[in-house]
Amino acid sequence: MDKKNVRGFLEFVYDFYKSMKAHEITLVYEGEITHQITKAFTSLTESNMAKEEESNTVQKKVFHVMVECLQNISKHADSFGSDDFLFAGRGIFMVSKGDIEYHVTTGNVIENAKIEELTRILDHINVLDKEGLKQLYKTQMREGRLSEKGGAGLGFIDIARKTGRKLEFHFLSIDEENSFFILTSTISRTE
Amino acid sequence: MNTIKIMGTDDTPTVILDAENEVFEISGRSLPEDVTAFYEPIIRWLDDYASNPNTKTIFTFKLVYFNTASSKLLLDILMKLEQMHEDGKDMLIRWYYPEDDEDMQEAGEEYADIVDVPFEQVSYTLN
Numbered sequence: 001m002d003k004k005n006v007r008g009f010l011e012f013v014y015d016f017y018k019s020m021k022a023h024e025i026t027l028v029y030e031g032e033i034t035h036q037i038t039k040a041f042t043s044l045t046e047s048n049m050a051k052e053e054e055s056n057t058v059q060k061k062v063f064h065v066m067v068e069c070l071q072n073i074s075k076h077a078d079s080f081g082s083d084d085f086l087f088a089g090r091g092i093f094m095v096s097k098g099d100i101e102y103h104v105t106t107g108n109v110i111e112n113a114k115i116e117e118l119t120r121i122l123d124h125i126n127v128l129d130k131e132g133l134k135q136l137y138k139t140q141m142r143e144g145r146l147s148e149k150g151g152a153g154l155g156f157i158d159i160a161r162k163t164g165r166k167l168e169f170h171f172l173s174i175d176e177e178n179s180f181f182i183l184t185s186t187i188s189r190t191e
Numbered sequence: 192m193n194t195i196k197i198m199g200t201d202d203t204p205t206v207i208l209d210a211e212n213e214v215f216e217i218s219g220r221s222l223p224e225d226v227t228a229f230y231e232p233i234i235r236w237l238d239d240y241a242s243n244p245n246t247k248t249i250f251t252f253k254l255v256y257f258n259t260a261s262s263k264l265l266l267d268i269l270m271k272l273e274q275m276h277e278d279g280k281d282m283l284i285r286w287y288y289p290e291d292d293e294d295m296q297e298a299g300e301e302y303a304d305i306v307d308v309p310f311e312q313v314s315y316t317l318n
Contacts, residue, residue: 035224039202056291060256064294067222067258138301141266146227154259162294 027095033074042066045095054189061187062095062102064162068155069093069106069185076108102187110181115171118181125156126166133161159185192243195236203229204254208236210245217268218253218287221261230264237271244280248272253287254295255317262298266305273306283309290314 020028026048027041042063049059073091091108110118128136137157144153160167163185172180192210199205199219207216223229250272257265269284276282286299296312303310 035202038222043201057293060292060294063256064258071258071260134301138305141263142305144263146260146263154262158259 023096024098025094025096027093029093030091032090033070033093035074038067038070038074041070041093041095058102058187058189061162062104065104065159065185065187066095068159069104069183072155072183073106073108076110099189101189103184104187105182105184107180107182109174109178110171112173112177112179115179115181119171122156122167122169125160128160130161130164133157137161163187192240193236195233204257206233208233208240210240213245213249215248216251216253217265218251220255221257221265223261226258226260226264230261230267234264234267234271237268241271241275241278244275247281247283248275249283249285251285251287252299253315255289255292257298266302269302269306269308273308276308283311285311285313287313287315289317291317 027045029037029041031037045066046059046063049062054062070093073093091106094103094105096103096105125133125136137154140153140157156167165186168184168186170182172182174180194211195206195208197203197206202220202222202224204217204219204221207214209215217233252265272282272284284303286302288295288299296314299310299312303312
């Protein structure tokens with residue numbers, strides 16, 4: 001790096017640091033989500049929460065949500081028919097911690113063709129109340145099939161049940177083929 | 192009949208299936224990298240056991256955490272036990288949950304709703 005680039009890079013690092021602080025981000029990762037990564041992140045967050053004497057209930061909820069979010073990326077981030085595609089099983093994963101709640105955010109590339117179906121599934125979950133979610137989970141467990149990658153179609157329902165909130169999701173258009181799918185789950189620290 | 196003894200890890204449960212000593216237990220944490228591969232031998236063992244089960248079978252679940260993919264496989268196991276019950280065998284499920292863990296208690300209730308087999312909920316204190 002020449003001098004000008006070094007300067008630019010240092011500024012980027014500092015801005016990135018400030019931005020993480022501003023958004024109270026305690027963990028951020030971009031890349032392939034493997035089982036090892038899932039284990040490392042959940043145990044890191046678990047020990048942090050234990051150190052901060054977070055209640056058992058909150059710890060369990062955060063753990064549940066993290067596992068399901070990470071597995072969503074590893075199983076669904078698009079591979080575009082090829083395993084070595086740049087975005088296969090990859091995405092961004094963030095945990096932030098504010099005074100009253102935790103946020104677990106994931107972002108990954110998906111094909112535009114899948115948006116409609118995904119939106120339908122998520123909207124359906126979002127209209128259900130506690131009892132409705134419970135029934136849907138039971139039905140899906142009984143009737144759903146495990147996909148090749150081990151997905152049971154239960155992750156989103158479980159996140160909605162564990163957080164007690166609507167699933168908050170957005171699609172940012174990338175180009176004619178792809179979009180970026182963002183899901184934020186919020187876990188209250190006070191309940 | 193052979194026995195299954197799998198020691199638990201931080202992502203796989205302890206599994207003991209020992210007909211001779213009448214121990215049938217799944218406990219700990221379940222989020223295996225490959226759930227199907229992990230539970231397949233257990234399901235197969237139950238298929239074998241179903242052909243000649245003990246007079247009474249008490250199956251213990253004592254899990255502290257399982258992911259959604261595991262929940263599906265746990266139901267598959269429970270349905271094997273339900274089948275034995277339907278075939279007239281004496282079966283009992285004991286579902287243990289930490290006393291402060293409503294979600295684990297509720298998970299037990301949900302399974303009890305789905306499968307038709309005697310089902311006992313037992314709370315315990317975590318040390």
